[in-house]
Amino acid sequence: MSEEQNKKVTLKIYRTNYNKNDSSSYDRFEVSVNRWTTVLDALLHVKKYSDSSIGIRYSCRMASCGSCGMKINGRPRLACYTKISELNDDVIVCEPLSNFPRIRDLVTDFSQFFNHHRKMEPFVHNDKVSLDVGEKDELVEFEQTPEELDDYLQFSYCIKCGLCYSACPTVATDSSFPGPQALSQAYRYVADNRDNDKSSRFNIIDERHGIWRCHFAGSCSAVCPKGVDPALGIQLLKGHMLGLSKNEKKATKLRTKNKE
Amino acid sequence: MALLKLRESQIMKIHYLTAIAALFAVAVHILFRLIMPFGQSLAYPNVIANYHNIFYVLLLESILILISIHGFNGLRVILLELRQTPWWESTITILVLISMIGVIAYGTRTIVIAGGL
Numbered sequence: 001m002s003e004e005q006n007k008k009v010t011l012k013i014y015r016t017n018y019n020k021n022d023s024s025s026y027d028r029f030e031v032s033v034n035r036w037t038t039v040l041d042a043l044l045h046v047k048k049y050s051d052s053s054i055g056i057r058y059s060c061r062m063a064s065c066g067s068c069g070m071k072i073n074g075r076p077r078l079a080c081y082t083k084i085s086e087l088n089d090d091v092i093v094c095e096p097l098s099n100f101p102r103i104r105d106l107v108t109d110f111s112q113f114f115n116h117h118r119k120m121e122p123f124v125h126n127d128k129v130s131l132d133v134g135e136k137d138e139l140v141e142f143e144q145t146p147e148e149l150d151d152y153l154q155f156s157y158c159i160k161c162g163l164c165y166s167a168c169p170t171v172a173t174d175s176s177f178p179g180p181q182a183l184s185q186a187y188r189y190v191a192d193n194r195d196n197d198k199s200s201r202f203n204i205i206d207e208r209h210g211i212w213r214c215h216f217a218g219s220c221s222a223v224c225p226k227g228v229d230p231a232l233g234i235q236l237l238k239g240h241m242l243g244l245s246k247n248e249k250k251a252t253k254l255r256t257k258n259k260e
Numbered sequence: 261m262a263l264l265k266l267r268e269s270q271i272m273k274i275h276y277l278t279a280i281a282a283l284f285a286v287a288v289h290i291l292f293r294l295i296m297p298f299g300q301s302l303a304y305p306n307v308i309a310n311y312h313n314i315f316y317v318l319l320l321e322s323i324l325i326l327i328s329i330h331g332f333n334g335l336r337v338i339l340l341e342l343r344q345t346p347w348w349e350s351t352i353t354i355l356v357l358i359s360m361i362g363v364i365a366y367g368t369r370t371i372v373i374a375g376g377l
Contacts, residue, residue, distance in 0.1 A: 176344040206269045208340055208349050241269045242276075 008032050009084055011042055013054060014095040017104045026093075027051065033084045039092060040068050040079035043106075055105030063225055066161030070106050071095040076163040076223045097166035099179075112175070113162050116182040119204060122189065125197035142194045155188035155233050157226045164220035164230050176209035180220035183211055184233035190240055202241055211237060275333045282326035289319060311374040324367040332360040 011031050016024035029046045040058055047054045056079075058068040063081040072082055073093050084092060100108035129140050164180040165171055171179045178186075186205055189195045205211040211234060220230040239245060292310075293301045300306065310316045336356040340349060 170341070174341040174344065177341075202269075206267050208268055209344060210268060212268045212272045213337070213341060242273055 006032060007034075007085075009042070009089075010091045011046055012091055012093045013043070013046070013105070014093075015054070015105050016102070017055075018102050019104070027054075035083075035085050037084050038080055039070075039072055039077075039082045039084060039087075039094065042084060042092070043079060043094065055103070055107045057107050064159060066159035069097055069161045069163050069166070071097060071166070076166040078161060078163070078225045081225050097162055099166050099168065099171045100162065108162075110162060113165055113179065113181070114160075116178040117160065117185060119178065120182050120186040120189070121201065121204070122185050124189065124192060124195045125200065126194060127196060144193065148193045151193070152188045152191040154228055155184050155191070155230075158185060158188075158228050158230075159226055161225065163223045163225060164228075167219040167223045169217050169219065170213050170215055174209055174213055177213050178205065178210065180214075180230035180234065183214070183237060184220075184228065184230035186211075187233035187237040187240075190237060198240070205237070206241060211241070214238075271333060275330060278326045278330040278333075282323060282330055285319060285323045285326060289323060292316070292319075308374060311371065312376065317371055317375055320371055321368060324371070325364055328360050328364050328367075332356045332363075 008030055011029045012026045013029065014024060015027050016022045029050050031042045031045055033042060040061060043054065043056055044058075047056065056068070056070075058080065059065040060067070061080045063078050066078070068079040069076060070079055071077075071094070072079065073087055073089060074095075076097055079094070094106060096102050096106050096108045100110065100113065103109050124142075126142075130138070133139055158181060160181060162181070164184075168177075168180055170177045183205065186201055190198050190201055195201075214231075214234050216231060216235065218231045221228075221232065224230065295301065296306070311320075333356070336352055339352045339356075342348070
């Protein structure tokens, strides 16, 4: 085994139990890591062999479920998608996500985040199609061209991990602000040509603490592990609301050109 | 109050349009300085003379109104984020509107007095 494969790092884990009003502290654990060891692997190793009481949420271990979001060395990341070797540090600090109410250790409460998401009515509104389907024959097929699909495809890759919400400086000061995830999902359905009720979605976001409070810091797009660009979605949505939807056509053209 | 019932998108549309218009008006205002040597253009008799030119007066008044609307709405946007209650939102909007009207009224008074109108 090479020296790189036997590298030892210190995991500094944020510990507290808010339900018991514990004061917060950091516990340090020394872990032996390989080139491919992820932060989640290291945390699970510590949980298995050093301290089983560490509170951590995870599931798929492959950046699909969005459960293991946490602040790693000060930046919101997915623990399963972050290799320790890429952090270039001997001390790995794991903290709960900012802008979320904390429950215990690295586990945060996503209720408010999902409420914002739910408020955007994240499903296709289409008056022509009944939601009550009795018979198989009543099912309707929605047809789309690849270009129409391109208008919103990247926004449908969102896994609701909450990293963008945690990185957003507006959410930090304004808890009523829906956040980048919910707003980019609103855009995802506005840009979908199968949806024919844009105005009702506009009414939801066009309020005092709605879309206009986005300062375009762009940190949401910088931390997204799935390559979604919520900041772009928000700006395009603003363009739609101001009646400048040509912007969207330009962006689609640019995306198509880039692909070519 | 109709202004309080404006949708946020309508307010922001006004916000952006006033910014663009103010940029244009301020550019014209600065270009006026180039008519004569810069130092001379700021001499007291020349400044007062500007206030007697009706087109220049209208330009100054429009700059005052555009910048006041844009600036005070910007202040409202910043203050809105501090609390999330309807009372706070309405209070801030009313206070900002009153301040804006006050600044425009005081500025207009200065323009009127200097112009000897």
